[in-house]
Amino acid sequence: MSIQYHGTTVISVRRDSSVSIGSDGQVTMGSTIAKSNAKKIRRAYNNSVLIGFAGSTADALTLYERLNGKLEQYSGNLTRASVELAKEWRTDKMLRRLEALLIAADKNNSYIISGNGDVLEPEDGIAAIGSGGQYAQAAAKALIKHTDLSAAEIIKESLQIASSICIYTDNYFSIDTL
Numbered sequence: 001m002s003i004q005y006h007g008t009t010v011i012s013v014r015r016d017s018s019v020s021i022g023s024d025g026q027v028t029m030g031s032t033i034a035k036s037n038a039k040k041i042r043r044a045y046n047n048s049v050l051i052g053f054a055g056s057t058a059d060a061l062t063l064y065e066r067l068n069g070k071l072e073q074y075s076g077n078l079t080r081a082s083v084e085l086a087k088e089w090r091t092d093k094m095l096r097r098l099e100a101l102l103i104a105a106d107k108n109n110s111y112i113i114s115g116n117g118d119v120l121e122p123e124d125g126i127a128a129i130g131s132g133g134q135y136a137q138a139a140a141k142a143l144i145k146h147t148d149l150s151a152a153e154i155i156k157e158s159l160q161i162a163s164s165i166c167i168y169t170d171n172y173f174s175i176d177t178l
Helices: 057-073 078-091 133-146 151-165
Strands: 009-015 018-024 027-029 032-035 041-044 049-055 100-105 110-113 126-130 173-177
Touching: 009 049, 009 100, 009 133, 009 151, 018 041, 018 049, 018 100, 018 151, 041 057, 041 173, 049 057, 049 126, 057 078, 057 100, 078 100, 078 110, 100 126, 110 126, 126 133, 133 151, 151 173
Parallel strands: none
Antiparallel strands: 009 018, 009 126, 018 173, 027 032, 041 049, 049 100, 100 110
């Protein structure tokens, strides 16, 4: 994916019958750390969907609210809600300017949603966004292949590895699991 936002790492891992999303807590403004304990993971639709976001905070929260609204409209159907949000995001003049990426996951599906109209389902159960996303994703792939760690444990280790490499990723982690 060509869009990459600096200042965060968000990763989702699906393993066995659970899915976890985790993020670091760092928020940067230019070359300054503005906050180190931000929560970039939210629950939606009766606590049945996890949403993580990267990018401009106001933009990401606007998109979170829109996705939550779509989940309500489509009775919790994450696939339909994600597609409808991506279509609206891509075609609406105001939404089109929003700079963020989302990862959304429920018990059955995980998606990366972008303003380009992308609704990408990871084929290996791992989705990652943000400046440290590729580091965390690589670590998670290795951990899934070579350990019996749970999804949440893989997230924690992957974020720890990303935080040791990416200057925009700190070691304050938020992790949530369905």
